[in-house]
Amino acid sequence: MRWTERDGLQWLEFAIFDSSPGFGHASLTRKGGFSPPPYDSLNFSVSVGDSKENVIRNRLIVQKVLNLKRLVTLQQCHGTHIALIEKEQEGVILSCDGAILIHPGCAVLITHADCQPVLIYDPVHHVGAALHAGWRGLTQGMLERGVRRLSELCGSCPEELLVAIGPSLGAGAEFKNYRVEFPEAFWPFREGTCYFDLHRISRWQLEECGVQAANIEISPLATDREPELFFSFRRASAAKEATGRGGTFCWLR
Numbered sequence: 001m002r003w004t005e006r007d008g009l010q011w012l013e014f015a016i017f018d019s020s021p022g023f024g025h026a027s028l029t030r031k032g033g034f035s036p037p038p039y040d041s042l043n044f045s046v047s048v049g050d051s052k053e054n055v056i057r058n059r060l061i062v063q064k065v066l067n068l069k070r071l072v073t074l075q076q077c078h079g080t081h082i083a084l085i086e087k088e089q090e091g092v093i094l095s096c097d098g099a100i101l102i103h104p105g106c107a108v109l110i111t112h113a114d115c116q117p118v119l120i121y122d123p124v125h126h127v128g129a130a131l132h133a134g135w136r137g138l139t140q141g142m143l144e145r146g147v148r149r150l151s152e153l154c155g156s157c158p159e160e161l162l163v164a165i166g167p168s169l170g171a172g173a174e175f176k177n178y179r180v181e182f183p184e185a186f187w188p189f190r191e192g193t194c195y196f197d198l199h200r201i202s203r204w205q206l207e208e209c210g211v212q213a214a215n216i217e218i219s220p221l222a223t224d225r226e227p228e229l230f231f232s233f234r235r236a237s238a239a240k241e242a243t244g245r246g247g248t249f250c251w252l253r
Helices: 052-066 135-139 142-154 184-189 198-208 233-238
Strands: 002-006 009-013 023-028 070-074 082-084 091-093 098-101 106-112 116-122 127-133 162-165 216-218 246-252
Touching: 009 052, 023 052, 023 116, 052 070, 052 106, 052 246, 070 098, 082 142, 098 106, 098 142, 098 246, 106 116, 106 127, 116 142, 116 198, 116 246, 127 135, 127 142, 127 246, 135 142, 135 198, 142 198, 162 198, 184 198, 198 216
Parallel strands: 070 091, 070 106, 082 098, 162 216
Antiparallel strands: 002 009, 009 023, 023 246, 098 127, 106 246, 116 127, 116 162
């Protein structure tokens, strides 16, 4: 994982994709945009109280810096629907938390503020996926579904997939009602009374799907503990404040 900066924007790139020049990606910080507090400044969501004009400007500046011609955004709902992106598609896909990329030239944006942005690339078939997986998505098997969809639609083998998980809630995330919210299979990942390492759960789920441990990279940065870099719904909610949503982009070259 490394930092890249250009024209006032700052983003993370993952070493797991270094040998895959055909797969582009960027996980942005909250810096470099046009939104005012409490959405300052690179907010990508139109559903949190920020103006649509600010969000459009934020998206356009990222497209310009990353040289992205077309962009698909998802109206995320903490579900498990994963769309197949058509060749000339752009705009918004409703009620969708994931996308399969098979055509170069179109980028997908995942918005997040504690949930996991998950990027998957198959270097053999040159296809990829972008998933939005919060704790609800993990309980519904979103990661397994993403791996399975790549297999069904593209012939991908789990053992050949490369996976990166961006900044999100990780170790020490509190779930007081975990006995109701989480299946029993998650309970062994409990730390202390009611704290969970969601990254360990994600890694376990991916490996159960057949993804190789060496092919998984997870950012150690926790969104709730880095207020200068990332939006956090949990942090804002505790302070009874609104907040924006960060963005992770991926595309095929």
